Amino acid sequence: MTHERGAEAYLQIGDAAERTELTQRTLRYYEEKGLLKPPTRMDGGFRLYSAEDIERIGRIKQLKDLLGFSLADIKEMLEAEDVRSQIKAEWDKDADAAEKAERIRAARQMTLKQIALIDQKMRQMAEMRALLAERLAKHDALLLQWTGEPTSPVSEPVGAAS
Amino acid sequence: MTHERGAEAYLQIGDAAERTELTQRTLRYYEEKGLLKPPTRMDGGFRLYSAEDIERIGRIKQLKDLLGFSLADIKEMLEAEDVRSQIKAEWDKDADAAEKAERIRAARQMTLKQIALIDQKMRQMAEMRALLAERLAKHDALLLQWTGEPTSPVSEPVGAAS
DNA sequence: ACGAACGTTAACGCAAACGTCATGGTTTTC
DNA sequence: GAAAACCATGACGTTTGCGTTAACGTTCGT
CATH class of the missing domain: 1.20.5 (Single alpha-helices involved in coiled-coils or other helix-helix interfaces)
Known part of the structure; x- marks a missing residue:
């Protein structure tokens, strides 16, 4: 199910993974490595990804798969951006x-x-x-x-x- | 120094590495993994790379860096080719x-x-x-x-x- | 209110693609 | 013919980028 929080729609990690064609593990890994800012959480601690978050994940995929950058490089770039x-x-x-x-x-x-x-x-x-x-x-x-x-x-x- | 063998010019591994912008280790590794056929050798056992060999190495780099294939994939492709x-x-x-x-x-x-x-x-x-x-x-x-x-x-x- | 589905952290595992010695032979140069 | 430069093989180490499992908490559907 898709969640709501004010006006925006949030995805929890399973849906986010499906949407971006990555695994949950990968999303958590990116967060752990500082490529993704810690997303908002539900009361119980479940992650909720915003549309912005999803976009950023897509950006990471592009930089990795299309241009072949390492995650470390990508982190620097995103920080600069x-x-x-x-x-x-x-x-x-x-x-x-x-x-x-x-x-x-x-x-x-x-x-x-x-x-x-x-x-x-x-x-x-x-x-x-x-x-x-x-x-x-x-x-x-x-x-x-x-x-x-x-x-x-x-x-x-x-x-x-x- | 560049070597000769009949009409062709051969490079030994150091020069080959410089030419292709890879390391000697990488060239040996590619050979070990079956991506490069064992090159000819000098009497003492030093590897001698032909122009064809160099081209093939370039091809491998392309497939890896440009298209992002794994060495295993590349091996299959080269075999098919x-x-x-x-x-x-x-x-x-x-x-x-x-x-x-x-x-x-x-x-x-x-x-x-x-x-x-x-x-x-x-x-x-x-x-x-x-x-x-x-x-x-x-x-x-x-x-x-x-x-x-x-x-x-x-x-x-x-x-x-x- | 209870089971199914989903999520959390922590820890260990792992394959790919080399890097880095160590040890010893070869080739070139002076 | 001896040093300097180059190479061979083998073995172990390292980094990256996740996969997998365990043990346990949360949310949802009915």
Whole structure:
């Protein structure tokens, strides 16, 4: 069952695990490692994950599976990113502008690095895709030669970054 | 020093490691795990890696770092791929056509799977890149607002697959 | 109000992918 | 021909990222 708390809907760990396609163990592990802030709890101690929490978990999966970062790296990144929400939260009190700017700059750098990495990987993938398409053509040629076979066409490759 | 053996140039393990940006340990490990065929040796037992060997190592790195496969998976893939070179080698003797066709079909399937995975990952990356670009814009907006700063433009995203 | 389903912490286990010696042979260089 | 640089094998160690089990508390459906 999905829970409610004020206006928001919360998931307990089983549903959250299902939603994110991770295990409960993994969620607890991420929390233990500091990648997830301790979620709110029910009176009995059951964890309740907010929509934000779920999003963050998705973000972790992306960084891990898609870009191949270690959990330690991801932790650093998320901490750097949190600067935005943190600053918004304490925006008026303690208006130490210089330090805030510095932290935003750091977050910006993180983002730039991630974008650069994505671009690099996408280029390499495009390259690799081209090679695989060639190889596929060779296989198809052989199959046609030996067994007069119908071979499905290769879908178009994707454009690469400059 | 680079070695020669007939017409080809061979690298011993130190140079090979440097070239591929792996460690000697890793190369021996890959060999031990059956991902690399035992390379030729010098009289004293030193390993000599051919250009083909180096290429194969690069292939392994790609599959690991770019697509995130485990070494076990990679081993299977490489074995399936080897079908082509194997068939070429023994092409006329033992002309068991049916079996050969089947093995080529298997290799073809491997290739198709890899292409599909690449396309999927590229789509996800494009999506993620877009989000990062948005985030970057927000950072830039904040920096401009607080410190009247010059911010470099974001290079264009790459095209996604259909 | 009671059993089924779900959750909690703590602790140990484990496979993958190497790192790091130790010990001893080989090749190159001067 | 001897030191310096390089390599081989073997064995044990390490880190990461969870899996699994145990022992026990909570929530829910009826």
